[in-house]
Amino acid sequence: MTSATSVIAAPAGRLGLNRRRLATVGAPTGAVVLALLLGAGLIVAAGGDPLSAYSALLDGAFGNPLAFGEVLAQATPLVIIGLGLALAFRGGVWNIGAEGQLFVGALTGGAVAVELPVSSGPVLIAAALVGGIIGGAVWGLIVGVLRARWGVNEVITSLLLTYIGILLFQWAVRQPLRDPAATNGLSGQAMPHAALLPDLPGVSVHIGVLFALVLVPVVAWLMGRTPFGFRLRMLGLNADAAQTAGVPAGRMAIRLMVISGGLAGLAGIVQTLGVSDRLDPNLSVGTGFTAIVVALIGRCNAIGVLLAGLLVATLQAGGQAMSVTESLPYSIVLAIEGVFVVFLLIADRLARR
Amino acid sequence: MPDAPLVAMHGIEKRFGPVQALSGVDLDLHAGEIHALLGENGAGKTTLMNILYGLHQPDAGTIAIGGREQALRNPQDAIAAGIGMVHQHFMLVPTLTVAENMVLGERGAPMLRRGELRAVERRLVELGERYGLEVDPRARVWQLSVGEQQRVEILRALFRDARILILDEPTATLTPVETERLFPKLQGLARGGAAVVFITHHLDDVLRWADRITVLRHGEPAGSPTPSETSAEQLARLMVGRDVTLMRVAAGRRSLGEDGGGRRDAAPVLEVHGLCADGDRGTPALEDVAFCVRGGEIVAVAGVEGNGQAELEEVLMGLRRPGAGTIALDGQDITGADPRERLRRGLGLVPSDRYRRGVIRELSVADNLVLDRIDRPPYGTLLRVDRRAIRERARGLVERYSIRVGDPGQPAATLSGGNAQRVVLARMLTGELRCLIAAQPTRGLDVGAIEFVWEQLAAAREAGMAILLISTELDEVMSMADRCCVLYRGRVVATWERDQLDRERVGLAMGGSGPEPMVATAPEGA
Numbered sequence: 016m017t018s019a020t021s022v023i024a025a026p027a028g029r030l031g032l033n034r035r036r037l038a039t040v041g042a043p044t045g046a047v048v049l050a051l052l053l054g055a056g057l058i059v060a061a062g063g064d065p066l067s068a069y070s071a072l073l074d075g076a077f078g079n080p081l082a083f084g085e086v087l088a089q090a091t092p093l094v095i096i097g098l099g100l101a102l103a104f105r106g107g108v109w110n111i112g113a114e115g116q117l118f119v120g121a122l123t124g125g126a127v128a129v130e131l132p133v134s135s136g137p138v139l140i141a142a143a144l145v146g147g148i149i150g151g152a153v154w155g156l157i158v159g160v161l162r163a164r165w166g167v168n169e170v171i172t173s174l175l176l177t178y179i180g181i182l183l184f185q186w187a188v189r190q191p192l193r194d195p196a197a198t199n200g201l202s203g204q205a206m207p208h209a210a211l212l213p214d215l216p217g218v219s220v221h222i223g224v225l226f227a228l229v230l231v232p233v234v235a236w237l238m239g240r241t242p243f244g245f246r247l248r249m250l251g252l253n254a255d256a257a258q259t260a261g262v263p264a265g266r267m268a269i270r271l272m273v274i275s276g277g278l279a280g281l282a283g284i285v286q287t288l289g290v291s292d293r294l295d296p297n298l299s300v301g302t303g304f305t306a307i308v309v310a311l312i313g314r315c316n317a318i319g320v321l322l323a324g325l326l327v328a329t330l331q332a333g334g335q336a337m338s339v340t341e342s343l344p345y346s347i348v349l350a351i352e353g354v355f356v357v358f359l360l361i362a363d364r365l366a367r368r
Numbered sequence: 369m370p371d372a373p374l375v376a377m378h379g380i381e382k383r384f385g386p387v388q389a390l391s392g393v394d395l396d397l398h399a400g401e402i403h404a405l406l407g408e409n410g411a412g413k414t415t416l417m418n419i420l421y422g423l424h425q426p427d428a429g430t431i432a433i434g435g436r437e438q439a440l441r442n443p444q445d446a447i448a449a450g451i452g453m454v455h456q457h458f459m460l461v462p463t464l465t466v467a468e469n470m471v472l473g474e475r476g477a478p479m480l481r482r483g484e485l486r487a488v489e490r491r492l493v494e495l496g497e498r499y500g501l502e503v504d505p506r507a508r509v510w511q512l513s514v515g516e517q518q519r520v521e522i523l524r525a526l527f528r529d530a531r532i533l534i535l536d537e538p539t540a541t542l543t544p545v546e547t548e549r550l551f552p553k554l555q556g557l558a559r560g561g562a563a564v565v566f567i568t569h570h571l572d573d574v575l576r577w578a579d580r581i582t583v584l585r586h587g588e589p590a591g592s593p594t595p596s597e598t599s600a601e602q603l604a605r606l607m608v609g610r611d612v613t614l615m616r617v618a619a620g621r622r623s624l625g626e627d628g629g630g631r632r633d634a635a636p637v638l639e640v641h642g643l644c645a646d647g648d649r650g651t652p653a654l655e656d657v658a659f660c661v662r663g664g665e666i667v668a669v670a671g672v673e674g675n676g677q678a679e680l681e682e683v684l685m686g687l688r689r690p691g692a693g694t695i696a697l698d699g700q701d702i703t704g705a706d707p708r709e710r711l712r713r714g715l716g717l718v719p720s721d722r723y724r725r726g727v728i729r730e731l732s733v734a735d736n737l738v739l740d741r742i743d744r745p746p747y748g749t750l751l752r753v754d755r756r757a758i759r760e761r762a763r764g765l766v767e768r769y770s771i772r773v774g775d776p777g778q779p780a781a782t783l784s785g786g787n788a789q790r791v792v793l794a795r796m797l798t799g800e801l802r803c804l805i806a807a808q809p810t811r812g813l814d815v816g817a818i819e820f821v822w823e824q825l826a827a828a829r830e831a832g833m834a835i836l837l838i839s840t841e842l843d844e845v846m847s848m849a850d851r852c853c854v855l856y857r858g859r860v861v862a863t864w865e866r867d868q869l870d871r872e873r874v875g876l877a878m879g880g881s882g883p884e885p886m887v888a889t890a891p892e893g894a
Binding site for chain 1: 712751
């Protein structure tokens with residue numbers, strides 16, 4: 016931590032620049048450098064060559080359109096969920112159950128896609144997306160109402176509802192929405208062809224990435240330019256003063272849970288229609304939890320979430336490629352990712368001083 | 369003073385970031401004297417004393433204790449040099465006994481044997497008897513009244529052989545009666561050879577009890593008048609740097625009160641009946657409270673802190689649910705309404721804890737001026753916040769309420785207490801209110817800011833607003849109230865109209881000795 020401070024402080028003094036601005040840029044940069052160094056140590060410990068490993072990582076993330084498409088595809092759910100969580104966290108509502116909201120959204124949206132007797136692709140997709148958003152939003156609504164009515168801690172309820180949501184999904188793909196052709200029990204029905212998200216021309220990535228890109232300015236505007244955003248910031252900064260000034264804390268908590276749950280549900284159905292193409296129990300391995308980290312690294316700010324989502328997705332997608340080409344264990348990739356997150360969060364604290 | 373000073377602080381300088389907290393301050397403390405350190409909020413009184421207690425290091429200047437120059441790097445050094453400090457907010461562990469609190473933090477305290485603790489208790493009894501500071505050493509601190517807890521704090525300093533005793537705002541949380549008891553004890557300590565220094569902004573206490581006075585203004589020495597040759601007016605002038613017209617505000621009010629101004633006929637605006645509520649610990653905090661505030665009058669709820677005022681303020685604003693009773697505004701029941709609904713109907717609150725409920729430190733001053741109306745035109749519509757309208761309002765209000773801030777875009781955290789209160793008042797008084805609850809509106813404010821708050825409240829009253837003034841300050845109650853009731857242990861124990869208002873009787877009622885004989889209440893203190 017001391018070295019991180021000196022990395023930031025030294026140039027600030029010499030150049031006499033705006034210290035605050037320099038800290039906001041310098042602190043994360045210093046954190047990335049330190050994380051890369053510590054990651055190199057981990058790679059050496061695992062018997063690899065850090066330089067070639069890092070170049071394999073970059074190559075695996077940006078080496079060709081296919082690889083970059085993978086980065087974008089992995090960033091998409093992180094950014095969509097991260098934006099919702101950024102709103103909730105700013106408002107002092109700690110929704111950590113996005114993973115469950117994602118699964119419920121995938122389930123309800125997937126059920127709509129399978130059951131709705133419509134053949135038009137756009138209509139079917141739109142209906143499925145709405146179904147997914149509603150599913151996630153309802154899962155969030157439960158948490159919001161519990162908090163608003165009886166003051167039940169949303170951290171606990173949202174986390175526990177995650178397990179219920181995942182198990183509900185697993186039950187559904189075994190029973191009512193089971194793939195009739197599958198031999199083992201854990202595979203849900205395939206999505207009808209018309210419901211699958213088409214790829215963007217040029218890159219091998221589904222159009223879901225556009226949803227994420229459109230949502231970034233929408234959330235930025237909501238947070239920064241509307242009375243709603245002003246009030247949620249009031250609540251997050253000082254809930255007592257906000258309530259005294261007439262901000263309805265309970266209703267705001269419900270709204271924030273519905274929005275963040277709905278966006279997690281959207282991410283779930285986007286993954287289902289764009290990546291797994293069926294109701295897949297392995298739809299997400301902790302995406303909803305990683306999105307919490309994305310929201311925090313992104314300082315609960317829309318642009319920040321976009322950048323953080325891209326960074327994490329780069330590490331994930333590039334890391335997968337690295338572990339294959341350099342024959343390093345995948346756990347090294349996860350460890351490096353963890354190191355990045357820790358250093359970035361430390362840098363965030365330092366920059367805020 | 370013939371003898372050498374016990375403490376000689378010379379040329380003390382201290383800077384916090386861009387703020388010069390102290391510059392060129394000298395302070396001598398002599399054995400046998402009570403020294404008052406007087407100044408507005410932010411004048412540097414507490415900073416100076418924190419330096420003496422080793423909590424801050426001075427940027428320049430020297431401190432000599434008993435004629436020898438010393439570096440006080442931390443409170444341990446200060447304690448070793450014979451300095452004891454009683455902070456404004458007591459540093460006691462409520463669940464431990466008095467004796468246990470004495471040895472807390474000392475090496476080996478957790479392993480203290482029973483016999484050793486008994487020795488501590490014996491010494492406490494002995495110290496208590498010598499200085500008239502009797503406290504049961506085995507009582508648990510939470511069972512003690514505020515006055516007794518303060519006695520424990522003083523005992524702790526004496527227990528550590530302090531010869532120099534610092535008290536930070538010692539009378540802020542005491543009843544008038546407890547205050548009357550405290551100072552003779554401090555005089556006893558001084559006569560025993562100690563140097564006592566107390567921080568205050570109560571001019572009366574200074575004039576009555578201090579042997580010497582040092583006034584600070586904006587971190588600089590503003591004068592050291594002799595108590596017998598000075599007056600409250602002169603002290604106020606030294607503190608503020610200009611003439612203060614507190615007395616004029618009070619006098620103006622008095623004559624208006626006698627005129628009546630037709631307010632007797634005004635319909636009740638705020639009516640409270642049979643109000644009961646629990647405190648944070650689930651124990652009853654308000655019992656069967658009833659009163660009524662008419663338009664154009666100020667009704668004061670006097671009382672010592674901790675007798676239900678905080679709960680009253682919260683229940684009235686809808687921030688705490690009452691257990692029983694009704695609240696009506698303009699004849700309409702609002703008992704179940706949320707704060708938003710109450711604000712909409714014209715009930716506003718100047719909260720007692722202005723940093724917890726009044727302003728949001730991280731937001732700008734301009735934003736803080738629209739906290740309650742951000743969704744109302746011209747400041748905001750459903751989908752858009754109008755930054756320019758907010759800025760314009762801020763410019764106007766900063767001027768009208770003389771909020772001292774460089775730029776309304778600065779965060780509210782940079783405001784002093786008085787200016788933060790101006791922001792809260794500006795927001796409330798521009799809100800078309802029918803009734804304003806002003807809870808401890810001048811707490812911690814300097815004379816200049818108090819004057820401003822009183823003027824604003826008086827003006828709002830003239831404009832026909834109903835004002836409920838919840839206050840611990842007898843002066844405030846006496847000069848502002850058209851009617852006054854006293855809240856003691858959650859009950860309204862007495863009510864007086866302005867013409868029957870008697871300073872002494874109000875003070876006694878605040879301490880629990882009401883006009884009527886009280887039922888089964890133990891006498892306060894020992």
